[in-house]
Amino acid sequence: MDHFKMSRRIVLSMAAGSLLLSVGCGAKKEEEPPESPVPVLVQSVARASIRKLVTADGILFPIDQASIVPKISAPVRSFAVKRGDAVRAGQVVAVLENRDLAASVADNQGMVAQAEAQYKTLTGATLEEEQTKAQQDVASAQQVLEASKKLYESRQQLFEQGALARRLVDEANVAYAQAKTQSVVAQKHLEALKTVSRQEQIKGSAAQVESAKARLQGAEAQLTYSEVRSPISGVVTDRPMYPGEMAAAGAPLMTVMNTSRVVARVNVPVSEVAGLKTGMAATIRQSDTGVEAAGRVTVVTAAVDANSTTVQVWVEAPNPDGQFKPGATVRATIVAETIPNALVIPKAAVLPSPEGTGVSVAVVGSDLVAHIRPVELGARDGDNIEVVKGLKEGDSVVIEGGVGLEDGKKVVLRKAGEKDKDEDEKPSPAEKK
Numbered sequence: 001m002d003h004f005k006m007s008r009r010i011v012l013s014m015a016a017g018s019l020l021l022s023v024g025c026g027a028k029k030e031e032e033p034p035e036s037p038v039p040v041l042v043q044s045v046a047r048a049s050i051r052k053l054v055t056a057d058g059i060l061f062p063i064d065q066a067s068i069v070p071k072i073s074a075p076v077r078s079f080a081v082k083r084g085d086a087v088r089a090g091q092v093v094a095v096l097e098n099r100d101l102a103a104s105v106a107d108n109q110g111m112v113a114q115a116e117a118q119y120k121t122l123t124g125a126t127l128e129e130e131q132t133k134a135q136q137d138v139a140s141a142q143q144v145l146e147a148s149k150k151l152y153e154s155r156q157q158l159f160e161q162g163a164l165a166r167r168l169v170d171e172a173n174v175a176y177a178q179a180k181t182q183s184v185v186a187q188k189h190l191e192a193l194k195t196v197s198r199q200e201q202i203k204g205s206a207a208q209v210e211s212a213k214a215r216l217q218g219a220e221a222q223l224t225y226s227e228v229r230s231p232i233s234g235v236v237t238d239r240p241m242y243p244g245e246m247a248a249a250g251a252p253l254m255t256v257m258n259t260s261r262v263v264a265r266v267n268v269p270v271s272e273v274a275g276l277k278t279g280m281a282a283t284i285r286q287s288d289t290g291v292e293a294a295g296r297v298t299v300v301t302a303a304v305d306a307n308s309t310t311v312q313v314w315v316e317a318p319n320p321d322g323q324f325k326p327g328a329t330v331r332a333t334i335v336a337e338t339i340p341n342a343l344v345i346p347k348a349a350v351l352p353s354p355e356g357t358g359v360s361v362a363v364v365g366s367d368l369v370a371h372i373r374p375v376e377l378g379a380r381d382g383d384n385i386e387v388v389k390g391l392k393e394g395d396s397v398v399i400e401g402g403v404g405l406e407d408g409k410k411v412v413l414r415k416a417g418e419k420d421k422d423e424d425e426k427p428s429p430a431e432k433k
């Protein structure tokens with residue numbers, strides 16, 4: 001009995017060992033399944049034109065803006081526009097109190113009329129009367145001179161004949177000299193009226209007329225300043241005052257912006273600004289709304305901002321519908337250069353380098369083996385990237401399935417739109433339920 005039990009235990013132990021050996025061998029075979037190729041989608045490297053783009057963020061500004069300030073200080077009588085209204089250049093936007101200025105204009109108009117009347121009187125009858133009197137004085141003095149001369153000559157003859165005393169001759173000589181002096185004075189007075197006096201009086205009167213007119217023009221200008229006009233066409237964006245409030249000379253009364261075109265002022269790194277020039281094509285895109293418009297570079301600042309080490313560039317674009325709002329943040333994309341016949345690959349083909357520095361791509365050869373190659377990239381234009389070094393035309397690069405792909409790994413090519421078998425075998429959310 002004991003012998004039978006011992007034999008049975010030996011048989012069971014051998015059977016159990018055989019079973020464990022069989023299970024162990026089966027497990028070893030499952031740990032080393034044959035490697036299956038990785039399905040990938042490839043694309044050939046081709047030559048094409050690509051644009052070198054420079055992108056930068058900035059702020060939108062209107063093409064023109066004016067803070068309308070009055071030239072005089074006076075209460076606001078009325079406003080012709082309110083915030084949000086469109087205005088034209090030269091349009092009256094506000095009227096200031098101007099009754100005192102209108103009275104000043106009327107007063108100066110009277111002064112001009114008075115000065116002109118005096119000028120006409122001086123250049124008319126008054127001067128002619130003075131000249132006539134002076135001519136009469138000259139004629140009278142001439143007659144007295146001739147009479148005194150005859151008297152002197154007559155007495156001189158009688159004195160020589162001994163018929164007249166010397167005293168009477170001397171008296172006649174004195175009277176003759178006085179008459180001669182009087183005649184000279186009268187003649188000079190007449191000449192002065194005809195020349196110097198007339199010109200000076202006319203000049204003085206004309207100067208008074210011009211002075212009166214200048215004062216009138218000043219008063220009229222002050223009256224004109226009471227009508228505040230917009231210097232530009234645009235939209236009223238701010239009007240902080242109300243009718244009746246005191247408007248101060250030089251203080252903003254309202255703000256008008258011309259937003260028919262906008263300017264994006266963006267800051268470009270110094271390393272990227274070398275090839276930028278005015279006139280280059282560009283686009284601006286508003287960050288929050290996604291609104292986009294084509295424009296042109298209008299300004300490339302010559303100086304570098306010392307704080308940000310960037311150069312400010314202006315991109316101007318149309319804004320006919322007013323979708324772009326001044327003050328909003330935008331991204332500008334400038335076409336700095338168009339590179340013809342460049343080696344171009346999709347952005348999806350670029351992979352991080354295994355070494356952790358630079359970038360690489362997975363190239364599939366005719367042996368259907370993936371090879372990881374480091375590459376040097378150039379211009380980027382949307383989903384396309386220029387390859388400067390590391391590839392040649394006709395190379396097949398992996399554009400799908402390359403993430404985590406090891407160098408020397410076997411691959412199988414699949415067509416665009418075709419899913420991986422693993423993805424097909426995955427149960428859908430409905431099937432999981």
